[in-house]
Amino acid sequence: MIMNTGIIAVEEERDKINEMSKKYIELYKKSLERDDKIDKISLISRWGIKIGAFVGHIKVAFSNKNWLRKNIDHGLITLSSKLSQWGIKRIANKQKENNQKEREEIQASFINDDGSIKEFLLIDDNLVTNQEITNQEDKTVALSI
Amino acid sequence: MINSIEIINEEGQKVNINIIMQFRIEELNKQYIVYTINDDGISEKIPVLIAETDDENGKYALKKIPENEVKTVLMFYDNVRDTISGKR
Numbered sequence: 001m002i003m004n005t006g007i008i009a010v011e012e013e014r015d016k017i018n019e020m021s022k023k024y025i026e027l028y029k030k031s032l033e034r035d036d037k038i039d040k041i042s043l044i045s046r047w048g049i050k051i052g053a054f055v056g057h058i059k060v061a062f063s064n065k066n067w068l069r070k071n072i073d074h075g076l077i078t079l080s081s082k083l084s085q086w087g088i089k090r091i092a093n094k095q096k097e098n099n100q101k102e103r104e105e106i107q108a109s110f111i112n113d114d115g116s117i118k119e120f121l122l123i124d125d126n127l128v129t130n131q132e133i134t135n136q137e138d139k140t141v142a143l144s145i
Numbered sequence: 146m147i148n149s150i151e152i153i154n155e156e157g158q159k160v161n162i163n164i165i166m167q168f169r170i171e172e173l174n175k176q177y178i179v180y181t182i183n184d185d186g187i188s189e190k191i192p193v194l195i196a197e198t199d200d201e202n203g204k205y206a207l208k209k210i211p212e213n214e215v216k217t218v219l220m221f222y223d224n225v226r227d228t229i230s231g232k233r
Contacts (some may be wrong), residue, residue: 008195017181017191020230021165021186027215 160207165193165197168225170217177210177218179226 162180169176178198181191195218197208210218 007207007213008222010193010195010219010222011190012193014189014191016230017165017193019225023229 162194166225166229167198168221170221173217175214177222178207179222195219208233 165179
């Protein structure tokens with residue numbers, strides 16, 4: 001890594017970068033096909049290339065959750081609050097500061113194929129909706145988007 | 146590369162860069178671009194640059210990344226890169 005006037009420089013293999021660029025474009029094109037839904041979750045910046053960060057965030061946030069991992073590359077899963085492990089840790093710390101049992105709490109929203117948005121709350125790996133705690137079967141259905 | 150655009154660096158100079166991707170760190174409320182500049186298109190290794198960007202009066206500008214945020218930015222870059230490449 002070279003640090004020069006605040007710009008980070010890393011040396012990468014050309015093949016690796018070309019591969020990443022190709023996949024990035026695929027993600028971008030996929031996002032354009034679902035433009036109406038993308039608007040709702042602000043995936044696209046003026047350059048139209050925020051989706052990579054979006055996917056990355058999810059990967060970071062849910063790296064421990066195998067049940068979600070299969071959906072990560074869907075391209076239309078987003079979270080309504082903080083997404084990274086950093087965010088998770090911060091939430092957990094906040095709980096601890098309040099003298100409550102430390103727990104991992106994540107808010108998430110998912111875009112269904114019909115364009116509707118489902119919102120969830122995840123507490124210590126348990127999926128909670130606004131109304132009820134879902135069982136494993138419900139969880140699978142809910143995430144099969 | 147995905148795109149080639151003209152941006153303004155901190156010295157106010159116009160620079161043409163090839164964008165590889167962009168990512169955003171919500172916790173910092175900042176966005177970054179990953180790009181190359183003056184790539185010869187031949188070398189096996191490519192110097193890839195990461196800079197903070199800002200939209201100033203409709204023009205994208207490159208900004209310096211504060212030293213205390215470098216580690217976080219690199220962590221996110223690694224994650225985004227590997228995720229897109231399917232290695233995570």
